[in-house]
Amino acid sequence: MKELPQTVFVVDDDDAVRNSLRLLLKSAGLISEVAASAQEFLSNYDAAHPGCLVLDVRMPGMSGLEMQHELNLRGATIPVIFITGHGDIPMAVEAMQHGAFDFLQKPFRDQELLDRVQRALSRDTEYRARLRQTGRIRERLASLSPREREVLDLVAQGKANKMVAGDLGVSQRTVEIHRAHVMQKMEAGSLAELVRMMMAVAPPQ
Amino acid sequence: MMRSHDSGGSADKQSDTERVRTIIVAGQASERTREVLRALRGFTNVIWPTSLEAALAQAGSGNAGCLVIADDLREEPIDEFLQEARELQRNLPIFVITDPDDVAEAVSAMRHGATAVIEIPPSYAVLCEEVSRAMQ
Secondary structure (H helix, E strand, C coil): CCCCCCEEEEECCCHHHHHHHHHHHHHCCCEEEEECCHHHHHHHCCCCCCEEEEEECCCCCCCHHHHHHHHHHCCCCCCEEEEECCCCHHHHHHHHHCCCCEEEECCCCHHHHHHHHHHHHHHHHHHHHHHHHHHHHHHHHHCCCHHHHHHHHHHHCCCCHHHHHHHHCCCHHHHHHHHHHHHHHHCCCCHHHHHHHHHHHCCCC | CEEECCCCCCHHHCCHHHHHCEEEEECCCCHHHHHHHHHCCCCCCEEEECCHHHHHHHHHCCCEEEEEECCCCCCCCHHHHHHHHHHHCCCCCEEEEECCCCHHHHHHHHHCCCCEEEECCCCHHHHHHHHHHHHC
């Protein structure tokens, strides 16, 4: 499947702002897509599309904060940079509490926005890489037999083969064989790596 | 140095939980800190550590209910202090008091782990509501 290009999405009802942001992003070598309203963006939004979102707070119809709420309901993880000419502290706090990546007041320097966009894109890249990694780990976990999974869970808790054998009521030799299969299927080079994989898919509380 | 703040005789407003856990107001002996302490005068369990070490020690204790950063305790942005407090107590509600309309500082505080930011002059109602909610 062809990968979608990393894109900066811009949602602002002001034509002049949209155009100037598009030109600015282009000058920095970034691909952008613009929308004049929240509805227009949401109707075309594809969560698989990597990138970040530059979102105006005040727009007719659905506001930027309402759109952020809608994206949260959809489970979207795209980093959102709010821009506004009429920001205040309660508004900024609300946006950040709901997971905004940043909140920038107009007028801002071009470089200020570009720096934030770059940081947001980096975060999106990192997040997607982590997601792919945990997806691969989950696939490997799914390939384990029920007994191998039991052995894995106990080994990951730090139990020695002898203790695992005792817990499962099998011989130590059987545990060793299951453990070897687990290491092979999970593509883990060491116990530490195996534990790291388990923590990546189910971090401790 | 650490001082207990006078209750102002409104202890009956507090729940049992509020009586046990501590509201830590971190700040210098500034007018802003005094404003915050006045706003929280209805709570009996307010302490006011005036050194960074004491504030962090209190924030890291199991008895901490919430932390209100009224002022920085050193000549640096609040962000580092916030990060240190957050590392000590991951789930501790932390409120930062900022200058009015300083959106950039508010955003920075939120990015560094503040639960909420309240601008000065602090609205007594907002501050008390946030603190009460945090103590529940």
